Amino acid sequence: MRFSGYASVSAIITMQTFTNKAGSVIVDKLILVIQENKQYLSDIDGLTGDGDHGINMNKGFTMCREELDKNPGDLSYSLKVLAKILIMKIGGSMGPLYGKFFKAIGTALEGKEEIGITEMGEALKAAVNSIASISPAKVGDKTLIDTLVPAQAAYERAQVEGKTLSEALEAMKIAAAKGRDSTKDMVAKLGRASRLGERSRGVLDAGATSCCLILHVIADAGKDILY
Numbered sequence: 062m063r064f065s066g067y068a069s070v071s072a073i074i075t076m077q078t079f080t081n082k083a084g085s086v087i088v089d090k091l092i093l094v095i096q097e098n099k100q101y102l103s104d105i106d107g108l109t110g111d112g113d114h115g116i117n118m119n120k121g122f123t124m125c126r127e128e129l130d131k132n133p134g135d136l137s138y139s140l141k142v143l144a145k146i147l148i149m150k151i152g153g154s155m156g157p158l159y160g161k162f163f164k165a166i167g168t169a170l171e172g173k174e175e176i177g178i179t180e181m182g183e184a185l186k187a188a189v190n191s192i193a194s195i196s197p198a199k200v201g202d203k204t205l206i207d208t209l210v211p212a213q214a215a216y217e218r219a220q221v222e223g224k225t226l227s228e229a230l231e232a233m234k235i236a237a238a239k240g241r242d243s244t245k246d247m248v249a250k251l252g253r254a255s256r257l258g259e260r261s262r263g264v265l266d267a268g269a270t271s272c273c274l275i276l277h278v279i280a281d282a283g284k285d286i287l288y
């Protein structure tokens with residue numbers, strides 16, 4: 062009896078999900094974290110670039126807030142609204158990159174009423190692939206890839222090991238922070254910062270930093286609504 066009791070409890074734990082409908086809170090929290098960190102992100106960008114990263118991101122995410130206030134929806138819908146605004150309205154390299162990123166996640170989750178470890182895993186993989194389709198950046202180039210790729214890999218590793226969704230999200234968070242921190246000692250190979258060469262060493266990459274904030278919110282807000 063005791064063992065069957067344990068088995069059913071662990072079966073419930075491994076089936077952790079949240080609904081697409083409740084998941085819209087993830088986008089609400091993404092908007093907040095970008096708004097709260099706009100100055101910080103621009104300050105980091107200003108050390109090696111033109112200092113507009115936080116300002117641009119804040120512009121796009123705030124426009125998304127206004128649109129979702131008028132026309133709210135579930136997580137996949139909200140992510141696609143965010144993606145469309147970033148792609149259409151935010152210039153530079155980050156608008157299209159994050160636009161692709163959120164569009165891939167939103168599309169992967171479309172029509173899924175319940176989101177569990179498999180659905181989230183597919184969405185994260187789609188996000189990595191979509192960025193790879195438009196950016197030549199590799200791990201070590203001092204970009205958001207240095208956060209995203211190891212974070213997705215850590216999630217996938219946890220998934221393969223049979224961990225729960227909250228454990229996989231926690232693994233993703235740890236790897237994302239490590240990835241962000243790894244950019245500090247790197248020399249930029251792409252974009253505006255690459256012109257600085259050796260002088261780009263010693264500061265975090267702004268995109269790697271915003272990507273870490275974003276992945277942490279996805280993990281934390283997702284874990285909050287698991288049932």
Ligand SMILES: [Mg+2]
Pocket residue numbers: 106110111112113114
């Ligand atoms: Mg910039």
